[in-house]
Amino acid sequence: MRRIPVLATALAAWVLVGPAVDPAQAAAPTPKPSASASPPGPLLSITVDDGRTEVSAGDELTYRLTVRNLGATTVADIKVSQSMPTGLTLVSADRGGKARDGAVTWATDLKVGQESTFTTVARVGETPKDLLRLATVACATAKGGTKPLVCATHSDLLPAGAVAPAAEDTGTSWLWSAGAAAALLIIGLGAFVLRHRNRRRRVAPAHAYPASRPTESTDRMAGAVSVD
Structure with a gap:
């Protein structure tokens, strides 16, 4: 009969205190699920050049655009564009380039390390007399993007x-x-x-000169008339 109170006391103490916990486990924070890193975006480079530094009205310029994939994944449906500023008229564009709203555009896919080259021929027309340089801009934009990933420019000196x-x-x-x-x-x-x-x-005033000294003849005359 005496064992019942002892067991009841031990059971009550276990309920109040709880099971034994390792101090190291109690101090360790509960790990949280790590957020998955977002994949890096496309990494591209672009250049544009016509091989010249000076142009004038009537010249035909051949531009070469080169786009290269520097990233670690394939980039599909890249939009490549080249501007046609005032004074520059498009003559032709290779690889199905389309002229619209003052620019020529293409679409291409690039594997890792791959590059694509596009060519346009444009003619220089009349330009404003105060315009010093004729510049064109080439850009590459990812599929569905509104801002270019990369751009490059080339300019030629005009007569002005x-x-x-x-x-x-x-x-x-x-x-x-x-x-x-x-x-x-x-x-x-x-x-x-x-x-x-x-x-x-150098021209001194008259009063600056000393009084003239009596001459020898004057002295003699004075001595002759003098009375001792």
Whole structure:
């Protein structure tokens, strides 16, 4: 009969205290599920060039665009575009390029490390007289994207740009000439004033001279008429 109170006491203590817990397990935080890393986006490069640095009206330019996949996955349905600015008229585009809204566009797929080249021929027309350079921009955009992943530009010097440095040099030379003339005028004026002052110093006033001494003949006459 005495065992019943002892068992009841032990059972109550186990319920209140709970089962024994390892201190190391109690201190360790509960691990949380890690968020899965998002896959990296496409990594592309693009270049555009026509092999020239200066152009004028009537010239035909051949542009070469090169797009390369630098990423670790294949990129499908890439939109490649080249702008046709004012003064540049498209003549032809290879690989089914379509001209629309002042630009030529293509679509291509690129495997890892693969590159694609596109070619356009454009003619230079009349450009604004104050336009110094004729520039075109090439971009590559991923499928469904609104912003380009990468862009490149190329520009050629126009006749107005070639004349501008000469006009600027002429203006600078005129300023230098005017400054040199002013400096010479100031130096000459200073020399004139200094010379005039020196002349004035050389001509002393009459009262500055000492009284004239009596001559020898005057002394003799004075001695002759003198009375001892």
